[in-house]
Amino acid sequence: MRRARRRGLAHEAADRIRESILQGTLPPGAPLREVDLATRLDVSRGSVREGLALLERDGLVVSEWHRGARVIELTPADVDEVYTVRGALERLAAHRAATRVTDTHLAELSDLVDALDRALSDDADAAELLRLDLGFHDLLYEIAANTRLVRAWWTLRSPVHLFQLTRIRRCHPHYRRDSVEEHRTLVDLIRRREADAAGRCAEAHVAASRDALIHMLGTDTPDTGPTDTDGGLGRLT
Amino acid sequence: MRRARRRGLAHEAADRIRESILQGTLPPGAPLREVDLATRLDVSRGSVREGLALLERDGLVVSEWHRGARVIELTPADVDEVYTVRGALERLAAHRAATRVTDTHLAELSDLVDALDRALSDDADAAELLRLDLGFHDLLYEIAANTRLVRAWWTLRSPVHLFQLTRIRRCHPHYRRDSVEEHRTLVDLIRRREADAAGRCAEAHVAASRDALIHMLGTDTPDTGPTDTDGGLGRLT
DNA sequence: ACTTGTCCGAATGTCAACAAAACGGTGGCG
């Protein structure tokens, strides 16, 4: 079993802040002031500072010298960048997964796709669909069994999460049945150990997500702002 | 021109430490004690701490809770991981470069390959060859013009640098003429805008480097240790 | 002999105060 490692306040703080960002309490572009966060989270500025550095590594936050940290913005150009790189990574992940997958893994993958299918039929919460989708891809990277690849994925995962979340928030879920079918196709290719085809399939899947996302961001309303305007983290106090 | 932005002491400290690691003064596995570094660099522990976090982002350093930071180790498994992911990234970079390259870029690429060729003929310093090689790949990523891709490359660049450096240190340079030819082939493909071929070429080039490196690491001496044993950074005081 | 518990030195994690820099408003000047 994996050892339950202690992580320190900085990680804890980072988790709380990440939660708030991913819940929309801290909207894109919002400033992340150290003293404010330190007060609300009841830790020192140093820990908050370190936590913000962690979030910057996750790609959820950008910071400039003497200007502090802000939640990243979500321009279509960013979507393009993130999903382009993600496509390359996921291609590699699928390729490797197809050559090293075990029966246990295959069962887990199938279970996730089934769960996704069921959730879609049950008209489940959009957040739940997103959770399952991300879980599927997490598992794919885990099967690929390459530490650096997983780390690279984690630097993209948070932005992806955020992108999908704003998409959900702005329009109706629209979680396509096509998408679930793409997942199932990928699992089948992996089961048959067709590495090259699996890689191409994964890359195409990501590209499809990217195009759908960009199309949505390009044609939506100019965004009149989030529902609450208190600046965030009120629920954490 | 790009603005020469202030970066703060943490970045400065990170640069100094990175230098020492890449010069071999701090060998792989060496512990990086905060108070020690703070004393030698004449900055506070906080800044050193932040700098070490930056180096961890670069993948040059690993750290555990309450156990401090150490220079990364160099197992063949690590080489495999790093170069596998690098192959995927470089494939994407070459593909994009082939579609967006300008004449100016092509001239710069050619110049670099020529410089590499000349340096090889002149039997130049191995470090110089490495510098030119890395410069070539940096330029490739820059031409690809994708911020996230560049960032992903930078998390791999330092380990690559370190790998090549220890290779140089252990055996004769052996910088192959084959390698230079591969660079030239890649530039030609990019010039002719053959994106797919360029991507495959770049991936193959990285795979070749990986195999050479692993072969060398697998057959070398058990490593009797570095030349100086003072623990590092003596030259910085 | 092996395990288990405790102590100690050393290093890291955390904190709150000090110093430097950027932002915004105000007033004077062209």
Next chain:
DNA sequence: CGCCACCGTTTTGTTGACATTCGGACAAGT
């Protein structure tokens, strides 16, 4: 009327001191 320099406020960058944790050594118990 517009522009620029100045200055106070706010926020971040940096520092040294305190608290916590780890690893090993030593000794007692089984």
